[in-house]
Amino acid sequence: MENYNERYARHYALSDFGFDGQQKLLQAKVLVIGAGGLGCPVLQYLVSAGIGRVGIVDHDYISLSNLQRQTLYTTVDIGKPKAQVAATRLGEMNPEVKIICYQTELNSKNALGIPAEYDIIVDCTDNFAARYLINDACVLLKKPLVFGAIYKYEGQVAVFNWNQKYQVNYRHLFPNPPRPEDVQNCNEVGVLGVLPGMIGMIQANEVIKICTGLGEVLDGKLLTFNMLTYEVFTVDISNENSVEDLIPKNREDFEATDYEFLCGISIRNIQDLSPEDFIKKKSDKYTVTVDVREIGELPKADFNHINIPLSELNDRLSELEDEHLILFCQSGKRSLKAAEILLEHFGNHKKISHLKGGIIALQERNNGKNS
Protein backbone atom coordinates (compact mmCIF):
# COMPACT_ATOMS: atom_id res chain seq x y z
CA MET A 1 0.00 0.00 0.00
CA GLU A 2 1.47 3.33 -1.00
CA ASN A 3 1.95 5.74 1.93
CA TYR A 4 1.39 2.91 4.43
CA ASN A 5 2.23 4.15 7.91
CA GLU A 6 2.44 1.65 10.75
CA ARG A 7 1.46 4.39 13.21
CA TYR A 8 -2.09 4.27 11.83
CA ALA A 9 -2.32 0.48 11.41
CA ARG A 10 -5.32 0.21 13.78
CA HIS A 11 -7.18 2.86 11.78
CA TYR A 12 -6.45 1.00 8.51
CA ALA A 13 -7.81 -2.18 10.07
CA LEU A 14 -11.05 -0.58 11.16
CA SER A 15 -14.00 -1.33 8.89
CA ASP A 16 -15.64 1.74 7.34
CA PHE A 17 -12.54 3.78 8.28
CA GLY A 18 -9.51 2.14 6.74
CA PHE A 19 -6.79 3.73 4.62
CA ASP A 20 -9.18 6.21 3.01
CA GLY A 21 -10.39 7.46 6.36
CA GLN A 22 -6.81 7.98 7.48
CA GLN A 23 -5.97 9.87 4.29
CA LYS A 24 -8.85 12.25 5.04
CA LEU A 25 -7.48 12.92 8.53
CA LEU A 26 -3.99 13.53 7.12
CA GLN A 27 -5.40 16.17 4.79
CA ALA A 28 -7.44 17.98 7.45
CA LYS A 29 -6.54 21.28 9.07
CA VAL A 30 -8.05 21.81 12.52
CA LEU A 31 -7.77 24.83 14.80
CA VAL A 32 -8.21 24.24 18.53
CA ILE A 33 -8.92 27.43 20.46
CA GLY A 34 -8.06 27.08 24.13
CA ALA A 35 -5.51 24.54 25.39
CA GLY A 36 -7.06 24.02 28.83
CA GLY A 37 -9.39 21.37 30.23
CA LEU A 38 -11.21 20.73 26.95
CA GLY A 39 -8.33 21.64 24.66
CA CYS A 40 -5.86 19.12 26.12
CA PRO A 41 -7.85 15.96 25.29
CA VAL A 42 -9.00 17.38 21.94
CA LEU A 43 -5.39 18.12 20.97
CA GLN A 44 -4.00 14.82 22.23
CA TYR A 45 -6.50 12.71 20.34
CA LEU A 46 -6.45 14.74 17.13
CA VAL A 47 -2.66 14.78 16.98
CA SER A 48 -2.44 11.07 17.78
CA ALA A 49 -5.04 10.35 15.12
CA GLY A 50 -2.90 12.08 12.52
CA ILE A 51 -4.79 15.25 11.58
CA GLY A 52 -2.54 16.90 8.98
CA ARG A 53 -2.28 20.32 10.51
CA VAL A 54 -3.31 21.36 14.03
CA GLY A 55 -3.32 24.96 15.23
CA ILE A 56 -3.34 25.81 18.96
CA VAL A 57 -4.51 29.20 20.20
CA ASP A 58 -3.95 30.08 23.87
CA HIS A 59 -2.50 33.10 25.64
CA ASP A 60 -2.53 31.66 29.14
CA TYR A 61 0.24 30.28 31.36
CA ILE A 62 0.21 26.93 33.15
CA SER A 63 -0.63 27.07 36.85
CA LEU A 64 -0.62 24.41 39.55
CA SER A 65 -4.42 24.29 39.77
CA ASN A 66 -4.62 23.45 36.03
CA LEU A 67 -2.83 20.15 36.45
CA GLN A 68 -5.72 18.08 37.89
CA ARG A 69 -7.37 18.19 34.46
CA GLN A 70 -5.05 19.67 31.83
CA THR A 71 -3.21 16.49 31.04
CA LEU A 72 -0.71 17.80 28.50
CA TYR A 73 1.17 19.61 31.26
CA THR A 74 3.42 18.47 34.09
CA THR A 75 4.56 20.08 37.33
CA VAL A 76 7.78 21.39 35.79
CA ASP A 77 5.73 23.31 33.19
CA ILE A 78 4.12 25.64 35.76
CA GLY A 79 4.57 29.26 34.72
CA LYS A 80 5.23 28.39 31.05
CA PRO A 81 2.92 29.36 28.16
CA LYS A 82 0.28 26.68 27.45
CA ALA A 83 0.36 26.95 23.65
CA GLN A 84 4.12 26.42 23.49
CA VAL A 85 4.29 23.59 26.00
CA ALA A 86 1.32 21.89 24.30
CA ALA A 87 2.98 22.24 20.88
CA THR A 88 6.24 20.70 22.14
CA ARG A 89 4.52 17.78 23.88
CA LEU A 90 2.23 17.11 20.92
CA GLY A 91 5.20 17.24 18.56
CA GLU A 92 6.76 14.40 20.61
CA MET A 93 3.50 12.44 20.50
CA ASN A 94 3.30 12.64 16.72
CA PRO A 95 6.10 14.43 14.84
CA GLU A 96 4.30 13.81 11.56
CA VAL A 97 1.60 16.37 12.36
CA LYS A 98 2.27 19.99 11.49
CA ILE A 99 1.58 21.84 14.73
CA ILE A 100 1.21 25.60 14.70
CA CYS A 101 1.25 27.52 17.95
CA TYR A 102 -0.49 30.88 18.35
CA GLN A 103 0.42 32.24 21.74
CA THR A 104 -2.12 35.00 21.57
CA GLU A 105 -5.60 35.88 22.78
CA LEU A 106 -8.22 35.67 20.07
CA ASN A 107 -9.96 39.02 19.58
CA SER A 108 -12.03 40.67 16.90
CA LYS A 109 -8.84 41.83 15.13
CA ASN A 110 -7.34 38.36 14.60
CA ALA A 111 -10.37 36.05 14.82
CA LEU A 112 -11.07 36.15 11.09
CA GLY A 113 -7.42 35.76 10.08
CA ILE A 114 -6.27 32.71 12.05
CA PRO A 115 -9.34 30.45 11.54
CA ALA A 116 -9.40 31.22 7.81
CA GLU A 117 -6.37 28.91 7.44
CA TYR A 118 -8.25 25.88 8.81
CA ASP A 119 -11.11 23.55 7.77
CA ILE A 120 -12.65 22.97 11.20
CA ILE A 121 -12.60 25.13 14.32
CA VAL A 122 -12.90 23.63 17.82
CA ASP A 123 -14.07 25.92 20.64
CA CYS A 124 -12.39 24.86 23.88
CA THR A 125 -12.49 28.27 25.56
CA ASP A 126 -13.83 29.06 29.00
CA ASN A 127 -15.76 32.31 28.69
CA PHE A 128 -18.71 33.73 26.75
CA ALA A 129 -16.82 36.63 25.17
CA ALA A 130 -14.56 34.14 23.40
CA ARG A 131 -17.46 31.82 22.56
CA TYR A 132 -19.57 34.53 20.86
CA LEU A 133 -16.46 35.90 19.13
CA ILE A 134 -15.62 32.45 17.72
CA ASN A 135 -19.23 31.74 16.78
CA ASP A 136 -19.61 34.97 14.84
CA ALA A 137 -16.22 34.53 13.16
CA CYS A 138 -17.16 31.01 12.04
CA VAL A 139 -20.50 32.24 10.67
CA LEU A 140 -18.72 34.94 8.63
CA LEU A 141 -16.04 32.50 7.45
CA LYS A 142 -18.57 29.66 6.90
CA LYS A 143 -16.39 27.28 8.91
CA PRO A 144 -17.73 24.26 10.79
CA LEU A 145 -17.45 24.86 14.53
CA VAL A 146 -17.28 22.09 17.13
CA PHE A 147 -18.50 23.62 20.36
CA GLY A 148 -17.88 22.18 23.83
CA ALA A 149 -18.56 23.60 27.30
CA ILE A 150 -18.86 22.34 30.85
CA TYR A 151 -20.62 23.21 34.07
CA LYS A 152 -20.00 21.23 37.28
CA TYR A 153 -20.87 17.61 36.35
CA GLU A 154 -22.44 18.32 32.95
CA GLY A 155 -21.15 19.17 29.53
CA GLN A 156 -22.53 20.40 26.20
CA VAL A 157 -21.31 19.59 22.69
CA ALA A 158 -22.71 20.89 19.38
CA VAL A 159 -21.63 21.30 15.77
CA PHE A 160 -22.46 24.55 14.01
CA ASN A 161 -22.28 25.80 10.39
CA TRP A 162 -21.56 22.36 9.04
CA ASN A 163 -24.58 21.67 6.92
CA GLN A 164 -24.64 24.37 4.29
CA LYS A 165 -28.39 23.90 3.69
CA TYR A 166 -29.51 24.05 7.29
CA GLN A 167 -27.22 26.53 8.95
CA VAL A 168 -27.40 26.71 12.70
CA ASN A 169 -25.03 28.55 15.02
CA TYR A 170 -24.68 29.20 18.75
CA ARG A 171 -26.86 32.30 18.54
CA HIS A 172 -29.80 30.13 17.47
CA LEU A 173 -29.42 28.52 20.87
CA PHE A 174 -28.65 31.57 22.99
CA PRO A 175 -29.06 34.73 20.89
CA ASN A 176 -27.29 37.02 23.36
CA PRO A 177 -24.61 36.44 25.99
CA PRO A 178 -25.73 36.13 29.61
CA ARG A 179 -24.62 38.74 32.09
CA PRO A 180 -21.32 37.78 33.74
CA GLU A 181 -22.79 37.86 37.25
CA ASP A 182 -25.25 35.14 36.20
CA VAL A 183 -22.53 32.79 35.10
CA GLN A 184 -20.07 30.87 37.20
CA ASN A 185 -16.80 29.54 35.83
CA CYS A 186 -14.56 26.62 36.77
CA ASN A 187 -12.48 28.84 39.07
CA GLU A 188 -15.53 29.45 41.22
CA VAL A 189 -17.65 26.30 40.97
CA GLY A 190 -14.86 23.78 40.54
CA VAL A 191 -14.66 20.93 38.07
CA LEU A 192 -13.87 17.23 38.34
CA GLY A 193 -10.84 16.60 36.13
CA VAL A 194 -12.36 13.82 34.04
CA LEU A 195 -15.37 15.88 32.84
CA PRO A 196 -13.47 18.10 30.38
CA GLY A 197 -11.67 14.90 29.34
CA MET A 198 -14.98 13.25 28.46
CA ILE A 199 -16.46 16.30 26.74
CA GLY A 200 -13.20 17.06 24.92
CA MET A 201 -13.16 13.53 23.60
CA ILE A 202 -16.70 13.91 22.25
CA GLN A 203 -15.48 17.07 20.48
CA ALA A 204 -12.47 15.23 19.04
CA ASN A 205 -14.82 12.46 17.89
CA GLU A 206 -17.01 15.02 16.09
CA VAL A 207 -13.94 16.41 14.31
CA ILE A 208 -12.99 12.92 13.13
CA LYS A 209 -16.55 12.24 11.97
CA ILE A 210 -16.68 15.53 10.05
CA CYS A 211 -13.32 14.77 8.39
CA THR A 212 -14.11 11.20 7.41
CA GLY A 213 -17.88 11.24 6.87
CA LEU A 214 -18.23 8.48 9.45
CA GLY A 215 -21.42 8.18 11.52
CA GLU A 216 -23.79 11.02 12.28
CA VAL A 217 -22.39 14.43 13.09
CA LEU A 218 -24.06 16.40 15.91
CA ASP A 219 -25.01 18.87 13.23
CA GLY A 220 -27.35 21.53 14.57
CA LYS A 221 -27.92 19.44 17.70
CA LEU A 222 -27.00 20.19 21.28
CA LEU A 223 -25.87 17.18 23.28
CA THR A 224 -25.91 17.46 27.06
CA PHE A 225 -23.99 14.83 29.00
CA ASN A 226 -24.24 14.17 32.73
CA MET A 227 -21.14 12.43 34.06
CA LEU A 228 -22.84 11.30 37.29
CA THR A 229 -25.67 9.40 35.59
CA TYR A 230 -24.26 8.95 32.05
CA GLU A 231 -27.49 10.44 30.81
CA VAL A 232 -27.30 12.00 27.38
CA PHE A 233 -29.98 14.45 26.25
CA THR A 234 -29.85 15.65 22.66
CA VAL A 235 -32.04 18.43 21.25
CA ASP A 236 -32.45 19.74 17.71
CA ILE A 237 -31.59 23.40 17.47
CA SER A 238 -34.04 25.14 15.18
CA ASN A 239 -33.04 28.03 12.98
CA GLU A 240 -36.54 29.46 12.85
CA ASN A 241 -35.56 32.47 14.92
CA SER A 242 -33.57 34.90 12.83
CA VAL A 243 -30.26 35.80 14.43
CA GLU A 244 -28.70 37.49 11.41
CA ASP A 245 -29.10 40.92 12.92
CA LEU A 246 -27.08 39.91 15.97
CA ILE A 247 -24.02 38.86 13.97
CA PRO A 248 -21.70 41.44 12.38
CA LYS A 249 -22.41 41.72 8.64
CA ASN A 250 -18.83 41.81 7.40
CA ARG A 251 -15.18 41.98 8.40
CA GLU A 252 -15.35 45.67 9.14
CA ASP A 253 -18.34 45.33 11.49
CA PHE A 254 -16.77 42.32 13.13
CA GLU A 255 -13.47 44.05 13.80
CA ALA A 256 -15.32 46.97 15.34
CA THR A 257 -17.19 44.71 17.78
CA ASP A 258 -15.90 44.58 21.35
CA TYR A 259 -16.97 41.11 22.54
CA GLU A 260 -15.65 41.54 26.06
CA PHE A 261 -17.74 44.67 26.35
CA LEU A 262 -20.82 42.93 24.91
CA CYS A 263 -20.43 40.13 27.42
CA GLY A 264 -19.99 42.58 30.27
CA ILE A 265 -16.44 41.40 30.97
CA SER A 266 -15.01 44.84 30.35
CA ILE A 267 -16.61 48.24 30.60
CA ARG A 268 -15.38 51.39 28.91
CA ASN A 269 -13.75 53.85 31.30
CA ILE A 270 -12.90 51.06 33.70
CA GLN A 271 -9.40 49.78 33.24
CA ASP A 272 -8.80 46.03 33.45
CA LEU A 273 -5.54 45.24 35.21
CA SER A 274 -3.63 42.03 34.59
CA PRO A 275 -1.96 40.55 37.71
CA GLU A 276 1.35 42.07 36.52
CA ASP A 277 -0.14 45.56 36.06
CA PHE A 278 -1.97 45.24 39.36
CA ILE A 279 1.27 44.51 41.24
CA LYS A 280 2.97 47.47 39.59
CA LYS A 281 0.17 49.97 40.07
CA LYS A 282 -1.10 49.15 43.56
CA SER A 283 1.81 50.98 45.20
CA ASP A 284 1.54 54.10 42.99
CA LYS A 285 1.05 57.48 44.63
CA TYR A 286 -2.50 58.72 45.31
CA THR A 287 -3.76 55.17 44.85
CA VAL A 288 -5.82 52.98 47.14
CA THR A 289 -6.44 49.27 46.68
CA VAL A 290 -9.86 48.10 47.80
CA ASP A 291 -10.94 44.53 48.57
CA VAL A 292 -14.68 44.45 47.77
CA ARG A 293 -15.19 40.91 49.04
CA GLU A 294 -17.23 40.33 52.18
CA ILE A 295 -15.31 40.35 55.48
CA GLY A 296 -13.34 37.17 56.13
CA GLU A 297 -13.26 35.78 52.57
CA LEU A 298 -10.15 33.77 51.74
CA PRO A 299 -7.45 33.99 50.53
CA LYS A 300 -6.50 37.09 52.48
CA ALA A 301 -4.67 39.77 50.52
CA ASP A 302 -1.07 40.03 51.76
CA PHE A 303 -0.54 43.59 50.49
CA ASN A 304 -1.65 47.02 51.60
CA HIS A 305 -5.40 47.47 51.05
CA ILE A 306 -8.66 48.51 52.61
CA ASN A 307 -11.79 46.37 52.75
CA ILE A 308 -15.17 47.72 51.69
CA PRO A 309 -17.54 44.86 50.85
CA LEU A 310 -19.59 45.36 47.67
CA SER A 311 -22.74 45.15 49.81
CA GLU A 312 -21.65 48.26 51.79
CA LEU A 313 -20.04 50.20 48.96
CA ASN A 314 -22.93 52.59 48.28
CA ASP A 315 -22.93 53.76 51.91
CA ARG A 316 -19.17 54.12 52.21
CA LEU A 317 -18.27 56.06 49.04
CA SER A 318 -17.03 59.00 51.11
CA GLU A 319 -14.18 56.86 52.45
CA LEU A 320 -12.62 56.78 49.00
CA GLU A 321 -10.50 59.91 48.81
CA ASP A 322 -7.63 58.85 46.56
CA GLU A 323 -7.47 59.73 42.88
CA HIS A 324 -6.88 56.22 41.63
CA LEU A 325 -9.09 53.44 42.96
CA ILE A 326 -8.02 49.86 42.29
CA LEU A 327 -10.62 47.24 43.15
CA PHE A 328 -10.26 43.53 43.53
CA CYS A 329 -12.35 40.52 44.59
CA GLN A 330 -12.18 36.76 44.15
CA SER A 331 -12.61 36.37 40.39
CA GLY A 332 -12.99 39.90 39.02
CA LYS A 333 -16.78 39.99 38.69
CA ARG A 334 -17.69 41.78 41.92
CA SER A 335 -14.80 44.21 41.47
CA LEU A 336 -16.19 45.08 38.02
CA LYS A 337 -19.64 45.56 39.54
CA ALA A 338 -18.08 47.77 42.25
CA ALA A 339 -16.18 49.71 39.59
CA GLU A 340 -19.49 50.41 37.82
CA ILE A 341 -20.92 51.82 41.05
CA LEU A 342 -17.85 54.03 41.49
CA LEU A 343 -17.97 55.14 37.86
CA GLU A 344 -21.59 56.14 38.32
CA HIS A 345 -20.76 58.09 41.47
CA PHE A 346 -17.40 59.68 40.66
CA GLY A 347 -17.68 59.88 36.86
CA ASN A 348 -14.36 60.95 35.38
CA HIS A 349 -13.14 62.61 38.58
CA LYS A 350 -11.32 59.47 39.62
CA LYS A 351 -9.42 56.81 37.76
CA ILE A 352 -11.03 53.43 38.35
CA SER A 353 -9.38 50.08 37.67
CA HIS A 354 -9.96 46.52 38.73
CA LEU A 355 -7.97 43.31 38.86
CA LYS A 356 -9.22 41.17 35.98
CA GLY A 357 -9.53 37.54 37.09
CA GLY A 358 -9.39 38.62 40.73
CA ILE A 359 -7.17 37.39 43.51
CA ILE A 360 -7.36 33.90 41.98
CA ALA A 361 -5.53 35.15 38.87
CA LEU A 362 -3.02 36.97 41.06
CA GLN A 363 -2.38 33.85 43.11
CA GLU A 364 -1.99 31.67 40.03
CA ARG A 365 0.47 34.15 38.58
CA ASN A 366 2.47 34.15 41.83
CA ASN A 367 2.42 30.34 42.07
CA GLY A 368 3.73 30.15 38.53
CA LYS A 369 6.47 32.66 39.34
CA ASN A 370 7.69 30.91 42.48
CA SER A 371 8.09 27.46 41.06
Added chain:
Amino acid sequence: MEIKLIAFGQIGEITGKELNIEAEDLTSLKAKLLSQFPKLADKKFAFAVNRKLVHDETVVLNENDIVALMPPYSGG
Protein backbone atom coordinates in the same frame (compact mmCIF):
# COMPACT_ATOMS: atom_id res chain seq x y z
CA MET B 1 -51.97 19.41 30.75
CA GLU B 2 -49.38 17.71 32.88
CA ILE B 3 -45.95 17.93 31.37
CA LYS B 4 -42.58 16.62 32.47
CA LEU B 5 -39.90 19.20 33.09
CA ILE B 6 -36.18 18.43 32.91
CA ALA B 7 -33.76 21.14 33.98
CA PHE B 8 -30.02 21.28 33.41
CA GLY B 9 -27.05 23.04 34.98
CA GLN B 10 -27.73 26.05 37.17
CA ILE B 11 -31.45 25.90 36.35
CA GLY B 12 -31.75 22.37 37.74
CA GLU B 13 -30.12 23.59 40.95
CA ILE B 14 -33.03 25.99 41.38
CA THR B 15 -36.00 23.92 40.21
CA GLY B 16 -34.77 20.40 40.84
CA LYS B 17 -33.67 18.20 37.95
CA GLU B 18 -37.10 16.77 37.14
CA LEU B 19 -40.64 17.71 38.04
CA ASN B 20 -44.16 17.30 36.76
CA ILE B 21 -46.09 20.51 36.29
CA GLU B 22 -49.42 21.67 34.80
CA ALA B 23 -49.17 24.12 31.90
CA GLU B 24 -51.11 24.94 28.70
CA ASP B 25 -48.31 26.56 26.74
CA LEU B 26 -44.75 27.83 27.21
CA THR B 27 -45.87 31.31 28.27
CA SER B 28 -47.98 29.95 31.10
CA LEU B 29 -45.26 27.45 32.00
CA LYS B 30 -42.71 30.24 32.21
CA ALA B 31 -45.00 32.38 34.38
CA LYS B 32 -45.67 29.44 36.67
CA LEU B 33 -41.98 28.63 37.01
CA LEU B 34 -41.09 32.24 37.75
CA SER B 35 -43.68 32.51 40.49
CA GLN B 36 -42.63 29.17 41.97
CA PHE B 37 -38.89 29.84 41.58
CA PRO B 38 -38.27 33.62 41.64
CA LYS B 39 -34.52 33.01 41.31
CA LEU B 40 -35.11 32.03 37.68
CA ALA B 41 -35.92 35.64 36.80
CA ASP B 42 -32.35 36.67 36.08
CA LYS B 43 -31.24 33.37 34.55
CA LYS B 44 -30.83 32.70 30.86
CA PHE B 45 -32.08 29.42 29.43
CA ALA B 46 -33.58 27.96 26.27
CA PHE B 47 -36.73 25.79 26.06
CA ALA B 48 -36.77 22.47 24.25
CA VAL B 49 -40.10 20.73 23.76
CA ASN B 50 -39.81 17.02 23.02
CA ARG B 51 -36.13 17.46 22.22
CA LYS B 52 -36.58 20.33 19.81
CA LEU B 53 -35.50 23.85 20.66
CA VAL B 54 -38.46 26.25 20.71
CA HIS B 55 -38.28 30.04 20.64
CA ASP B 56 -41.97 30.73 20.09
CA GLU B 57 -43.39 30.82 23.59
CA THR B 58 -46.99 30.55 22.40
CA VAL B 59 -46.36 26.90 21.55
CA VAL B 60 -49.17 24.78 22.99
CA LEU B 61 -48.16 21.92 25.26
CA ASN B 62 -49.71 18.47 25.24
CA GLU B 63 -50.11 15.89 27.96
CA ASN B 64 -46.79 14.14 28.74
CA ASP B 65 -44.71 16.54 26.68
CA ILE B 66 -41.12 16.74 27.87
CA VAL B 67 -39.94 20.31 28.31
CA ALA B 68 -36.22 20.84 28.90
CA LEU B 69 -34.72 24.02 30.35
CA MET B 70 -31.23 24.43 28.98
CA PRO B 71 -28.88 27.10 30.27
CA PRO B 72 -25.66 28.12 28.50
CA TYR B 73 -22.43 26.63 29.92
CA SER B 74 -19.16 28.42 29.49
CA GLY B 75 -16.57 26.36 31.37
CA GLY B 76 -13.72 24.76 29.56
